[in-house]
Each structure stands twice: as structure tokens, then as C-alpha cells.
Amino acid sequence: MAYLISVNAGTPTPTDHSTEPVTGIDKRPVEGAVLVLVPGPEGTAPTGIAGDVVCDLRVHGGPDKAVYAYAREDLDRWERELGRELTGGVFGENLTTSGLDVTGARIGERWRIGGEVLLEVASPRIPCRTFAGWLDEKGWIKRFTDQAEPGAYLRVLRPGTIRAGDPIEVVHSPGHDVTIGLAFRALTAEPALLPRLLAADELPERTKEKVRARLGQQLSQ
Template structure:
């Protein structure tokens, strides 16, 4: 996997469906080397710290491999880096191959996979399309949240080097599928396994427990 863009933004106020919304989803590419801390990237802000940011959702990555499908579905010629609110646009990221607890060295940081993304209405804002959340959810390609094990600097062109994995883990794709597809026959088994995974974020452990109940 290759880092092809680093994207950051400050919080802004904007008008959406006649309501004023504070958001940090409008990420823009930067060409600079960026410091990755335990809670975010230098120069980046999250507006809703209940659902974004914090140690379990410090860094969000989305796959460039999905862009062409989005362009087709939205009828656009080009979707720019950062359009999904991602900090890292990554070539070669496949949710089926990324597992909870996987650790990667990127630049001189170490990142650990903590959970899939749960899209909210702000994705509709970012892509200026009211179907964006539905499209992402139905694809089960959620992107990946990382916690930061070791702080450090990253830059465009860095390669993700997998250095560790967690035993008996679950892929990002399968976990997202299990939560959102009620007809998925393996949902209960996957969510039961997920609830026992130490590296899984508490938010997702709670969601798994609620669904199982």
C-alpha cells in the first residue's frame, strides 16, 4: 500500500439543509511532511469528537482504488484527494485484507487498525450528494481508522509496511458487513468474535454488543 496524498483541514462553519454545521470533513492535500500525533495529524481538526478523532480514530485512511467506482456512480470526471474526509488517500488499500489489530510502519510512525468508519451525513455534504452515505454503506468499503502507537512524520509516497497482526482477527470489510447487513448469515459469529478483540475500539465493541443483544 502506498500513501499518495495527505489531507488535512481546520474546522469550518457551513450551511447544510438550512442548518449551520461545524465540520472538519473538507480535507485538502498537503505536500508537506506531516507530524502524526496520538490524536490527529498536525494541522488537522475534527469537529465532532464523539464520533471522530480521539486515540481510537486518530487517523482515517480511504482507498484510492475505490475512486473510479465513485466517479461512475456519481457521474463525475474526477474526485479529488480528501473528498471522503480521509487524512490518508492510499493506493492498494483493500478492506478485505486489512484486519483489526494489524500494525503498519508508515514513515517513522506505527499505526494500528482500530475500526471501520461509520459514515454520517457529513459525507453527503463533502460529496454534495444525498446518496453518498448509502453508496458507501452498501459497498461495505468503509475505509480504515488507525490509532497511533508511535508518533512521527509521514510524507507523500511513503509505503505501508505491515509489521504485526492480531491472532483470530476480523477484516474491516467483514466487520462492517456484519454490522450493517442484517441478512448476512455470519453476522452473529463475526460480532461475537469482534467483541473479544482487544485492539477493536470501544465504540465498535459497544455496537457489536448492542447488535447481539
């Protein structure tokens, strides 16, 4: 059974690796029930997790990046490779999951968590220099990209409360085959996959615009 290991929220942490002096990537497990909300427009609102901190609203927060989920199974693999403990929230994820194939989740897939909250898979997380600086691992962006286990950003379709231990149920899977893993590879190391992304109507509009722009550049070359 898939379930939530932890719900994680961040506090402002000083950083030299962002346009902002602080980052909210340092997320820690929260005890008890946590309210999940539909955030405001992109660029104006933080994540959908009450109490979570987002410092750079240009690239984080908003409806299409309301919640970030990462699989404990993938963290465990990174623990073995890096030889260090990786606690829930260390990748900046709001939800640390167990028993759920986050990389294989399709864009538009819907997850019901507990009895109230309904989330929709929107897009993969693309690594940035803030993430690299936080992990402090040599060549981190390339290593993370090569592994292609990016975790998933999710929309909040139905708000409510969640807590560690809540079951996660996949209640809808769209008919296309555009997964988080495929979308990540298309947007990073394998641009030949870009045309396939347009089969996913649920892909964020801004991402679709980037895909179309890149495809146009390829055609003009």
C-alpha cells in the first residue's frame, strides 16, 4: 500500500546559491495534521502546504507547483550512492512517499491522500544551483539529471488536511504515456522526446510554451 511517510515544510535558510539571500529548501517533517491549500497565482503565492516557506517565487510555488513529492525508495538509493543519511524533506519535497512510483506517474494522474485531499501530477522537478548548493555534492546537477528520478510537482484539486501515515490512492490515470520520468528526460538530456510531451493536455501551459519554442528552434536549424 502506498502511503505518506512524512509531510515536510521549510523555514528560511541562508544561501549563497540563489538570487534570494535565503531559501526554503530545508524542509523538515511536520507532526500532526497539515492543511493543504490551493495557492494563488504563480509568482505571488507559496506552496500548497500551510506553513511552508518559498523564498524565490519566480520559480517556485503557484498552482502548478503547489506540492512537491519525492519517493522514499529513490532517497534510499541516493543514500547508498552518496554514503550519507537523507531524511524526509532533504530534497525540498513536501511529501515523502512510500510504495508509489513517482517517476512512473503520468502527467495528469490523480492521487487521493487520506480522506480529503486530491492532487494531480503536473510536471517534473528540474534541478537548480540552489539544490546543488544545498546538497553540496560534486557534480550534483549532472548526477541528478542522469539518474532521472526527479520527483513530481502536483496541483491541488481538492484541499483538506493530511498527515504522516495517510494512504495514497491513484484514483485516475490518463490515457497518454507521458510520465514524470519521460517529461524530465525530454526537458533536460533527451530533447528528441519533446514532441511526445504535447500529448499530455495536463502539462502546465508554461511548460507547453517552452516545448513549442524549443521545437520551433529545432525546425529552424
